[in-house]
Amino acid sequence: MSNCLIIFTRNPELGKGKRRLAATVGDQVAFDIYKFLLAHTREITRDLKAVKQVWYSERLHLDDDWDNAIYDKQVQAGDDLGERMNYAFAKAMQQHSKVIIIGSDLHDLEQQDLEKAFELLDHHDAVIGPATDGGYYLLGFKNHVPQEVFQNKIWGTDTVLENTIKDLETLNYATLAPRNDVDYYEDIKDVHAFQPYLKDINVK
Incomplete structure (x- = not known):
């Protein structure tokens, strides 16, 4: 069975993306932190035994830090996150x-989290990784993707995980350990790896 990892990313541009974080730390620091997170994502996926696809939010970047020899590059399509994920899954499931x-x-x-997710799909129809903010950081399927998981969701809110799990209840699904995705200053203010970026931030 062939494995495919889809990585959704925003085209990194100053003043775009990570707006909730930027509201506290400013555009430049938010931009630097996002580039740091992109580097971490490359580090944990580079050696993963799977076909790896990077799906950009707006346009292809053929000459960036995502190695063309390792990552297949695509552009997201759809009006909201659900439509974009559905489109990417449909394309990947063709192969x-x-x-x-x-x-x-x-x-x-970490890389082992992704390896575990693929292993779980050997014996499950679906796998989901809950995010601590009420969303999810990972979603995976074997052979078939139910359309309803991408429909009728208020993306970016704390209802996404609960409503998605309801859509998975008819399937044999597995759940990974919760992880913290980075949206707000509070998500990183006590994390050692981010301190170099936050040392000059004065939050009242």
């Missing part, structure tokens, strides 16, 4: 039997 999607803003995600 691969086990497909997992992650974002690119998880500092506490």
Whole structure:
């Protein structure tokens, strides 16, 4: 069974992306932190035994830090996150039997988490990684993707995980350990790896 990892990423541009974080730390620091998170995502996926696809939010970057020899590059399509994920899954499922999607803003995600997710799909229809903010950081399926998981969700809110799990209840699904994705200053203020970026931040 062939494995495919989809990585959703925003085209890194100053003043775009990580807006909730930028509201506290400023555009430049938020931009630097996002580039740091992208580097971490490359580090934990580079050697993963799977076909790896990077799906950009707006346009292809063929000459960036994502090695063209390692990552297949695509552009997201759809009006909201659900439509974009559905489109990416549909494309990947045409060629691969086990497909997992992650974002690119998880500092506490490791390669072994991704390996475990693919292993779980050997014996499960689906796998989900809950995020501590009420969303999810990883979603994966084997052979079939139910359309309802991408529909009728208020993306970016703490209801996404609960409502997605309801959609998975008819399947044999597995759950990974919770992880903390980075959206707000509070998500990183006490994490050692981010302190170099926060040393000059004065939060009242």
